[in-house]
Amino acid sequence: MGKSVVLGFSGGIDSITSASLLRDAGWRVIAVTLDTIGDEIMLSKARESAATLGVEHHIVDVKSEFQQLVVDYFIDSYSSGRTPAPCTVCNSAIKWRFLAEAADRLGVEHIATGHYFSVVSHKGLYYVARGADPAKDQSYYLWGLKQDILSRIITPMSDKIKAEVKLGFEDKRESMGVCFLRGVNYRDFICSHRPSLAAGGNVVDANGKVVGSHDGFAFYTIGQKRGFALAAEMPGAAIVGIDAVRNELRVGRNDELLKLTLEVEKCNVVSESELLSAEDISVVIRGIGRNPEGFARSIQPCDGGYKVELSHPAWAAAAGQPVVFYRCDRVIGGGFLRRCY
Numbered sequence: 001m002g003k004s005v006v007l008g009f010s011g012g013i014d015s016i017t018s019a020s021l022l023r024d025a026g027w028r029v030i031a032v033t034l035d036t037i038g039d040e041i042m043l044s045k046a047r048e049s050a051a052t053l054g055v056e057h058h059i060v061d062v063k064s065e066f067q068q069l070v071v072d073y074f075i076d077s078y079s080s081g082r083t084p085a086p087c088t089v090c091n092s093a094i095k096w097r098f099l100a101e102a103a104d105r106l107g108v109e110h111i112a113t114g115h116y117f118s119v120v121s122h123k124g125l126y127y128v129a130r131g132a133d134p135a136k137d138q139s140y141y142l143w144g145l146k147q148d149i150l151s152r153i154i155t156p157m158s159d160k161i162k163a164e165v166k167l168g169f170e171d172k173r174e175s176m177g178v179c180f181l182r183g184v185n186y187r188d189f190i191c192s193h194r195p196s197l198a199a200g201g202n203v204v205d206a207n208g209k210v211v212g213s214h215d216g217f218a219f220y221t222i223g224q225k226r227g228f229a230l231a232a233e234m235p236g237a238a239i240v241g242i243d244a245v246r247n248e249l250r251v252g253r254n255d256e257l258l259k260l261t262l263e264v265e266k267c268n269v270v271s272e273s274e275l276l277s278a279e280d281i282s283v284v285i286r287g288i289g290r291n292p293e294g295f296a297r298s299i300q301p302c303d304g305g306y307k308v309e310l311s312h313p314a315w316a317a318a319a320g321q322p323v324v325f326y327r328c329d330r331v332i333g334g335g336f337l338r339r340c341y
Contacts, residue, residue, distance in 0.1 A: 003027060003028065003109075003110065004027065004028040004106075004108045004109075004110070005028070005029060005110040005112050006030050006099055006102055006106060006108050006110070006112070007022065007030065007031050007032065008034065008111075008112070008114070009033050009050060009057070010042060010045070010046055011045035011046035011048065012045075012114070013166060014116075014165070015049075015113070016049055017156075017157070017165050018112060018156040018157055019031060019050075019055055020053070021157075022112060022156050025156075027110075029053075029055045030056045031046070032057075032059075032060060032103075033047075033057070033058070033059045034059075034095065035059055035060065035062060036062055036066040036090075036179065037180050038063055039179075039182070047059075058102065060098055062094060065094060065098075066090070069090075070089055070090045071086075071180055073086070073089055074178075075193050078186075078218040079190075079194055079197060080244050081242035081243065082320030083222070083319065084320055085321060085336070086178055087141045087178075088140075088144065088322050089144075091144065092144030092146075096113075096145055096149050097149075100148075100149055109152060110152055111149075111153055111154070112153065112154040115131075115142070115157060116131040116132075116133055116136040116137055116158070116160065117129065117137060117142055117158060118130065118139075118159075119153045119155055120329075120330060126147055126270075127270055127330040127331055128142045128331040129329045129330050129331065130326075130329040131160075132158065133160065135162065136161075136162040139324075139331050140324050140331075141322075142331070143324050143325075143331050145268075147270075187216075187218075191216075197216050197218040198216045199216060200213055200215045200216065201214055201216075201247035201248055202246075202247075203230060203248070203249045203250075203251055205250070206250070206252055211230055211237075212229045212230040212234070212251070214229075214249050215228070217243070217244060217247050217248065217249055220239055220249055221239070221242075221318055222240065222241075222288070223289055223315070223318075224288065225237070225239075228249065237251040237253070238251060238252065238253075238256075238316075239251055240257055257316045259313055259314050259317055259340035259341055260309065260310050260313050260341075261340060261341050262283070262307070262308040262314065262317065262323060262339075262340045263303070263307055263308075263337070264306045264334075264335035264337060265303070265304060265336055265337075266305070266336050267305050267306060267333055267334065267335030268333055268334060268335070269334075272333075274327070274332060275325060276299055276300065278327055280328070281295055281296045281326070281327055281332060282294070282295055282325075283310065283323060284325075284326060285314055285337070286321070287321050288316050289314060289315045290314070290315040292314040295311060297309040297310060306335065319337050319338060319340075320337060321337045322334055322335070322336060322337075323335055323336070
């Protein structure tokens with residue numbers, strides 16, 4: 001039997017495929033399912049799939065940590081007028097952390113998941129890198145992984161195309177969306193935890209004049225143009241600011257959403273010298289907005305993070321969103337947007 005690897009295992013298409021690929025490559029696969037929300041259907045599916053594959057299977061209870069580090073963060077972000085990134089936080093704070101801890105208990109060095117991405121070595125350092133399938137690449141969500149984790153990772157799905165992987169699973173449905181919502185609308189979920197956030201408030205213009213109303217600031221995001229009432233003289237206006245303290249939304253013209261300067265905080269960067277000196281760093285911000293084109297004009301340290309001057313503006317960037325720095329396919333680092341202007 002070859003070397004062992006601990007595989008994050010949900011029993012879905014990607015984890016089953018990963019287990020098969022690893023086993024075919026000579027690895028002894030130990031499947032580990034993280035119980036994040038007590039989803040008995042998912043846990044049962046994982047048990048059945050592991051049994052069908054004939055691989056060793058363990059379930060690790062991480063519900064308490066997941067609630068504190070992911071669910072509470074999700075609610076707190078909306079409560080403060082920020083846009084959360086639960087999958088990004090979960091990957092570094094929960095998934096890879098607890099897979100590594102499980103591997104340590106089992107005496108296993110290597111860890112893997114069904115994520116579509118790659119890990120590459122460059123000048124003695126490890127980097128997350130894009131996978132072969134641009135439509136499914138998940139490198140954007142993995143910038144928070146540290147060297148001690150990256151050095152242990154095996155990426156069985158790095159060269160796979162999702163459409164081809166799915167061909168053998170015609171009857172299997174995939175779970176989509178934020179896992180802990182369990183199909184509940186995020187507004188209803190937030191209200192169930194923070195009922196006060198359902199309080200309506202004012203929509204104002206750049207001068208502070210009340211021009212409409214909303215039904216709870218936490219239910220909106222930067223760039224949104226629907227879902228709130230506006231005066232007739234402001235058709236097509238978009239949300240350009242969220243004031244959680246005043247329970248207000250500020251609306252304005254579309255061009256007010258174009259920002260050339262980003263301040264990024266809570267960063268994880270593989271090589272700061274490369275980040276600050278390279279002239280071909282591209283910036284990615286996923287969400288309702290549009291990514292800036294071209295390369296960053298400059299990146300400099302700022303208040304414990306970085307100040308990024310863009311060569312082309314980002315549209316509708318929102319505080320709390322991940323800002324990820326790429327150099328070609330390598331993820332140089334990332335952080336969360338503090339503010340933009």
